[in-house]
Amino acid sequence: MIRFDNVTKIYDSKGRPALDSISLEIDRGEFAFLVGASGSGKSTFLRLVLKEDRATRGAVYVAGQNVANISSWRVPKMRRGIGVVFQDFRLLPQKTVFANVAFAMQVIGKSRGIIRETVPEVLKTVGLEGKENRMPHELSGGEQQRVAIARAVVNRPGILLADEPTGNLDPTTSLGIMKVLDKINQNGTTVVMATHDDDIVNSMRKRVIELRNGVIVRDEAKALYTSMIPVVSSAQKHDDGPRVSEVGSANEAEGNK
Template sequence: MIRFDNVTKNYDSKSQPALDAVSLDVDRGEFVFLVGASGSGKSTFIRLVLKEDRASRGAVYVAGQNVANIPSWRVPRLRRGIGVVFQDFRLLPNKTVFANVAFAMQVIGRSRAVIRETVPDVLATVGLEGKNNRMPHELSGGEQQRVAIARAIVNRPGILLADEPTGNLDPTTSMGIMKVLDRINQNGTTVVMATHDDDIVNTMRKRVVELRNGSVVRDDAQGIYVGETGVLTG
């Protein structure tokens, strides 16, 4: 589903590359943790998949297509196939929960009838039944992140990218979010989650790809992650 072929990304020529000759394959339906300290290249990985940035060298394939060959007017179509969730939720503060999720369907031209039918289903999937008319500031952090997840998956993307989705949440709430992401993955969506939360990684027992200074230093099928100390087990 996502393939990095010897990808290097330099933001500027003097400093060390953000990604350094990374090769990686993520299959359809997989759940992958991308772990590593801040600045290890996790966010760059996500930006390259979304074609927010161009790779300096090497090729990025998404759904079999080299993103370098996608003309700029086709980039929106690429992004429709990818849902994204961030640490800071990025909800629209003056729109209700329903409207926030519906927004993602409106901008790609879905009909009102389809929106009215789909949004409540998706809100139920992320565990927000009955909160349609709440405003974001009335919700807890975990609930806000669920709204963001609902918005990311409402157009049924094949890939869900999550950049530190639990970074602002306490451990209990984080586990709730992980259950939601797991359920989405069970339904066939490929999930790539960047995190440095070792508890979560160790509980989920999914594939772990560890980046350090822009290079892949580990790729375990059912790995664990031991925080910043660098002590590896499992």
């Protein structure tokens, strides 16, 4: 579903690359955590998937298509296949819950009938039935994030990107959000979630991709937030992930010489 092929992203030609020759593949229907400290390249990764930025080198494939080859007027169509959730919810404060979710359908020209049918369904999926007419400021943080998730998935995208969706929420609320994301994932949507919430990662036991300074230092299935394999030395650190692809580790080794 998402494939990075030796992708490098450089914002500032003098500084360190934000992403340094990254190669990885996330399959259809997979749930993957993207972990790492601030500045490790998580957000850059998500921006490249959305074609908000261009890769400096290498190729990014989304749903089998090289995003560099998507002409600018077809980018909106591509983005309809990707839902996005942010740490700060990004709801429209003067619209009701229903209107916020419906907005995502209106702007791509869905008919009123389909909107009236689909929105309550999606709100039920995220656990917000009966709150259609509330305003965002009347909701708790967790509920607001559920609205944002509902908006992200209402057009049934194949991919859901979540950038620190629990960053503003307490642990209990976060767990509720994770259940929603898990449910969406079980309905067949590929979910990529950037986070540094170790409790959540540990409780979910999903694939974990760890970034540090723009390189993948770990890629494990059913993993914890911190590596289960003890780190021996910094030189070996990059080779310890069992799921790091051959190309990726070779490049990282090269990059560290």
